[in-house]
Amino acid sequence: MNMKILVPTKRVPDTDQKIRIRPDGSGIDEENLPYVVNPFDAIAVEEALRIRENSNDEVEVLAVGIGSDDYERELRTSLAIGADRAMLIECAAALDSWNVARILSVIVQREQADLVLMGKQAVDDDSNQAGQFLAALLDWPQATFASKLDFTENGLRVARETDAGIETVVVRLPAVVTTDLRLNEPRYASLPNILRARKKTIERLEFQQLGLEIEPRIQLLHMEVLSTGRNCIRVSGVDELVVRLRDEAKVI
Amino acid sequence: MRILVVAEHDTEVLRSGTRSAVAFANSVAAQTDGEVECLVIGHRIASVAKEAASISKVLCLDSESLTAPVADRYARVIADVTIQRKIDLVVAASTSYAKDVVGRAAGLLGGSMASDVVGHTVQDDKLVLRRPMFAGAVTATVTLIGHPQIITIRGSAYEPAVASVDESEIITVDIDESSLPNHISFEKIETRSSHRPDVTESRIVVSGGRAIKNSDDFERLVGGLADQLGGATGSSRALVDAGITPNDFQVGQTGKIVAPELYIAMGISGAVQHLAGMKNSKVIVAINNDPDAPMFEVADYGLVGDLYELVPQLIEKLHAE
Ligand SMILES: Cc1cc2nc3c(=O)[nH]c(=O)nc-3n(C[C@H](O)[C@H](O)[C@H](O)COP(=O)(O)OP(=O)(O)OC[C@H]3O[C@@H](n4cnc5c(N)ncnc54)[C@H](O)[C@@H]3O)c2cc1C
Ligand SMILES: Nc1ncnc2c1ncn2[C@@H]1O[C@H](COP(=O)(O)O)[C@@H](O)[C@H]1O
Numbered sequence: 001m002n003m004k005i006l007v008p009t010k011r012v013p014d015t016d017q018k019i020r021i022r023p024d025g026s027g028i029d030e031e032n033l034p035y036v037v038n039p040f041d042a043i044a045v046e047e048a049l050r051i052r053e054n055s056n057d058e059v060e061v062l063a064v065g066i067g068s069d070d071y072e073r074e075l076r077t078s079l080a081i082g083a084d085r086a087m088l089i090e091c092a093a094a095l096d097s098w099n100v101a102r103i104l105s106v107i108v109q110r111e112q113a114d115l116v117l118m119g120k121q122a123v124d125d126d127s128n129q130a131g132q133f134l135a136a137l138l139d140w141p142q143a144t145f146a147s148k149l150d151f152t153e154n155g156l157r158v159a160r161e162t163d164a165g166i167e168t169v170v171v172r173l174p175a176v177v178t179t180d181l182r183l184n185e186p187r188y189a190s191l192p193n194i195l196r197a198r199k200k201t202i203e204r205l206e207f208q209q210l211g212l213e214i215e216p217r218i219q220l221l222h223m224e225v226l227s228t229g230r231n232c233i234r235v236s237g238v239d240e241l242v243v244r245l246r247d248e249a250k251v252i
Numbered sequence: 253m254r255i256l257v258v259a260e261h262d263t264e265v266l267r268s269g270t271r272s273a274v275a276f277a278n279s280v281a282a283q284t285d286g287e288v289e290c291l292v293i294g295h296r297i298a299s300v301a302k303e304a305a306s307i308s309k310v311l312c313l314d315s316e317s318l319t320a321p322v323a324d325r326y327a328r329v330i331a332d333v334t335i336q337r338k339i340d341l342v343v344a345a346s347t348s349y350a351k352d353v354v355g356r357a358a359g360l361l362g363g364s365m366a367s368d369v370v371g372h373t374v375q376d377d378k379l380v381l382r383r384p385m386f387a388g389a390v391t392a393t394v395t396l397i398g399h400p401q402i403i404t405i406r407g408s409a410y411e412p413a414v415a416s417v418d419e420s421e422i423i424t425v426d427i428d429e430s431s432l433p434n435h436i437s438f439e440k441i442e443t444r445s446s447h448r449p450d451v452t453e454s455r456i457v458v459s460g461g462r463a464i465k466n467s468d469d470f471e472r473l474v475g476g477l478a479d480q481l482g483g484a485t486g487s488s489r490a491l492v493d494a495g496i497t498p499n500d501f502q503v504g505q506t507g508k509i510v511a512p513e514l515y516i517a518m519g520i521s522g523a524v525q526h527l528a529g530m531k532n533s534k535v536i537v538a539i540n541n542d543p544d545a546p547m548f549e550v551a552d553y554g555l556v557g558d559l560y561e562l563v564p565q566l567i568e569k570l571h572a573e
Contacts, residue, residue, distance in 0.1 A: 136359025
C-alpha cells in the first residue's frame with residue numbers, strides 16, 4: 001500500500017539543560033539555550049523511517065514544523081536521518097496545542113496523509129494534547145502512547161502504554177498515532193547525510209495561506225521556578241535512618 | 253459553574269484520582285455558586301456508580317457498546333453530555349486514560365484545555381490555574397480562553413473527596429448507540445497482578461534505579477524493602493529500558509506522578525525527568541554511593557553508600573523491630 005506519513009516535529013530546549021526564567025517571569029530565558037527535535041517526535045520520525053524501510057510499496061515521510069525560522073535547523077535534522085520532505089509552516093504567534101492541531105489538520109488534508117505519527121507530548125509545555133485534538137478535528141481514530149506498531153489486514157495494531165498496563169488496539173487508517181519512549185531508539189544522522197540535508201529545500205508556507213487565524217486557548221500569565229531543594233540530613237547509617245524516619249518524620 | 257467530573261474506574265471501584273478530581277470540582281463549585289456531577293461510563297458499572305454517589309451526584313451511562321474505553325466512542329459521549337447538560341467545566345484526574353479520552357473530548361469541544369493542574373484560584377468567576385512545564389522545572393500560571401473548559405488535575409495535588417452520609421442521586425443517561433464512531437477496536441489489556449499496592453495509591457513508595465543489576469536483585473532489595481514497609485515499588489526509566497521493571501513502574505515526567513508520605517529512591521541519580529514524578533512526596537530518602545548525586549538535593553534524609561550492602565541491613569533492622 002502506498003502511503004504518506006506526516007510527522008509533526010517541535011523544536012524544544014535540550015532536555016539536559018537547566019531551564020531559567022526571565023526576571024519578569026514572562027517566559028524562559030532562551031539565551032544560549034541549545035534546542036533539539038522534541039524527543040518523542042524524534043521517535044516518531046524514526047518509526048516512520050522504519051515503516052518505509054520495511055515496506056515494499058512507496059512510503060513518503062514528511063516532517064512538519066510550525067513556528068519561527070529557527071525551526072529550519074531541526075527540520076534539517078529530520079532530513080538528515082532520512083525524511084523525504086520537510087515543511088515549515090511559518091507562524092510568529094505563540095502557539096498552544098489547539099492551534100497546532102488546527103494548522104496540522106489543514107496540512108494533513110492538503111497532503112492527503114494516510115498516517116500522522118507524532119510525539120505524545122512536547123517536553124517544553126508538557127501538554128500532551130495536540131495528537132488527541134488533531135484526531136478529533138479530523139474525526140480519525142487515534143492510538144496514543146504507542147510502544148509497538150504492526151500493520152494488519154484491518155489497519156494498524158498498536159500496543160499502548162497505559163497506567164494499568166499494555167493495551168492493544170487496532171485502528172483503521174487514516175489515523176493519528178502518538179509515540180511513547182519505548183517505541184524505538186532513534187538513529188543518528190551520518191556526516192554525509194547531514195551535508196546532503198543542507199542542500200535540500202525546506203518547503204515553506206505562511207500559516208495565513210492556510211486560511212486560518214490563531215484562536216488562543218491558553219494564556220500564560222506568569223512563570224516561576226519553585227525551589228524544591230530540601231535540607232538533606234546525611235545519616236550515619238541504617239540505624240540512624242530508621243530512628244529518624246520513625247521518631248522524627250513519623251512515616252514508618 | 254456547572255462542572256462535570258469524568259470518573260475513571262476498573263468497572264468495580266473508582267480510581268483514587270477521581271476522588272481528587274471531585275474534591276477540586278467541589279472547591280471550584282463552592283467558589284462559583286456551581287454544581288458538580290460525576291459521569292460514570294462503561295458496562296456493568298452499578299457498583300462504581302453507587303460508590304461515586306457517595307461523593308457526588310452521578311450521571312451513569314451503562315452500555316455494552318462502551319465495554320472498552322476506546323477514545324473515539326468515549327470522547328464523543330463525554331462531549332455530548334457536556335453540551336446537553338450545559339457544562340462549563342469538565343474535570344478529570346490526569347492519567348493515561350484521561351489524557352487519551354478526555355483530551356480527545358476537549359478537541360471536540362473547542363480545545364480550551366489545561367493539563368496536569370496542581371493548584372488554582374478563582375478570580376472574578378474565572379479560574380486561574382497552576383501547572384508544571386519543562387518536566388516540572390517550571391511552574392506556570394495560566395488561564396483558559398473559550399467555553400467549555402477542560403482540566404485534568406494531578407491527583408497528588410488534591411486531597412481525595414471523602415464519602416458523605418447520604419448517597420446522592422444516580423441519573424441514568426441514554427445515548428444513541430448507532431451514532432457512536434467505531435474506528436478503533438480494542439483487543440486486550442495485559443495487566444500485571446501484583447500483591448503490592450499501586451504506586452500512585454500507596455502511602456509508601458520504594459523505587460530503584462540503574463544501580464540495580466537485574467530483576468532478582470530488584471525483587472530482593474526494592475521489593476523486599478517495600479514489603480517490609482507495606483509499600484509499593486517503582487523505578488526510574490533506566491530500569492524499564494533495561495527490561496528489569498515493567499513500563500507502569502516508571503515514575504517521572506513521562507511515567508507516573510506520585511506524592512506519597514515516604515518515597516525512598518535507591519540508586520537513582522535524580523535526573524529532572526525523574527524528579528518531576530516524585531519531588532512533591534512528603535518525606536524523601538535517597539540512598540546512593542555518589543555523595544554528589546542530585547537526588548540528595550531534593551531529599552530530606554540521605555544515606556551514602558552501596559545499596560547492595562545497606563538495603564539488606566535496612567530490611568533486617570526493620571524486620572527485627
Ligand atoms: C524525554 C525524556 C523523558 C524521560 N522521562 C523519564 C521518566 O519519566 N522517569 C525517569 O526516571 N527518567 C526519565 N527520563 C530519563 C532520565 O533523564 C534519566 O536518564 C533516568 O532517570 C536515569 O535513571 P537512573 O537515575 O536510574 O540512572 P543513573 O542516572 O545512571 O543513576 C544511577 C545512580 O545509581 C548510583 N549507584 C550506582 N551504583 C550504586 C550502588 N551500588 N549503590 C548505591 N548507588 C549506586 C549512581 O551513583 C547514580 O547516581 C527521561 C528522559 C527523557 C529525555
Ligand atoms: N510547533 C509545533 N510544530 C510541529 N509539531 C508540533 C508543534 N507543537 C506540538 N507539535 C506536535 O504535537 C505533539 C504534542 O504536543 P503538546 O500537545 O504540546 O504536548 C508534539 O510531540 C509534536 O509532535
